[in-house]
Amino acid sequence: MGHIQKVRAAAVALALAGALAACGDAGDDGDEGSDVEVQENAADEFDDGTRMKELADAGSVTIGVKFDQPGIGFKGATDDAPVGFDPEIGKILAADLGIAPEDITWKETISDNREPFLQNGTVDLVIASYSITDERRQVVGQAGPYYVTGQQLLVGTDSDIDSLDDVKGTEVCSVTGSTSLENIEAEGAKPRGFDTYSECVDQVLNGTVDAMTTDGAILLGYAAENPDQLKVVVEPFSEERYGVGYSIDAPEMCEWITETIEDAQDDGAWATAFEATLGQSGVETPDPPAMDECPAA
């Protein structure tokens, strides 16, 4: 190998190392806000026979989150772990079990499979913009709310829609099978269900539909990405109370989830999680909501 080649090889090696380091850095940036204090000897805290004890002993937990909602729960194709407010809540809960963020198994859940995943044990917890409803509480446990948002509309900046009455007869996009689509249909709009929120945003951007609707938190994320073309309008016209889903066979989890999140609200971990995720879209950090009481076990 001649001198020149040697230098070249060294340069390539250096560049490669640099690139790898850059990748590592990028990954670390994405994990900001995950500085949760992992509880030590957490397993001792829980009574025998509880699901929390089982998880703490196992040292791992599987949490279902959304992968396609910027700010709430989002995972890019090349990311290692999802980022967003929901995963942050997951990390806080896992830390209380003595489980570090890197030991959490993240499982993508979509709106349709959250109940089945809890029922058949595919996931231990669902934290996936999972609105608390009476129907759902019949089949799964829901503790919370850890966050309260409301349905709003995302329209083009030149749109005439600025009140809820204006949607009558217009075409409004949301995700097929979602509660948002149901609500907007009740307001007299033609529901246009698509598979993902990003497809809906496309439909608004190219003018095929008049508006897109879902929880305001999600819409703000998209408006922030395209401030010249998109805006969020109307006051929230529904109340979505996000809860943590758990198996109905483990009712003891409710007290634990509620207390852990209340602690996080008190010590500022909740606000930190919000600022690092949903807060990025420019909204002020709201006061944390009051948690529901757990049903008597």
Add this chain to the structure above:
Amino acid sequence: MDDLLDQYDLVLQAFWLTIQLSVLSGLCSLVFGTLLAALRVGPISVLRAAGTTYVALVRNTPLLLVFVFVFIAAPNLGWFVGTPFLVKGVIAMSVYTSAFVCEAVRSGVNAVSVGQAEAARAIGLTFTQTMGSVVLPQAFRAVVPPLASVLIAMTKNTSIAAVFGLMELTGRMRYFTNNSADDTVIFLVFAAFYIVLVELISAGAIGLERRWRAAR
């Protein structure tokens, strides 16, 4: 189940949309598919090549991609922006199903032996008479079973439209399963609607087969 009964009008609207999608797409596919088949068995080589290319291209593309093209890619390029969703659904379904109809019809024409056409010409029939009275009647008979399969598959394929803005049966089913505890009942009810549609097509096909049965 109570949800379904309370909102039976929504269920029926969805059923009606599935019927519209199926019937309109079915008719368009039959017409366009038969034309394609005519191109492929016809004597003009340029048209033959065009038909062959179309079938090769479309039949090897997943239906989902055809939908993505019509509903998402095309509007991003400025096409179909003002087109009603139902029309876009029929376009996507027909573009795809035509290729299969074409191949089924072509197989029917090929099933009629060359001797039949030669005999028709020999007794002095014109080309139109040969096709109209001798070849096509026999071809149609052979084509009924495969065409029924194509149309049945198409009817069930309309469910893809559920995630492209059309509240047909599958989309409406997901509306009900979103909030309900007894998903199984809902699945069964909506499956029954599809079975009704598919059975109608099967029954029609059996009727045609009987009617056109060759006296041997």
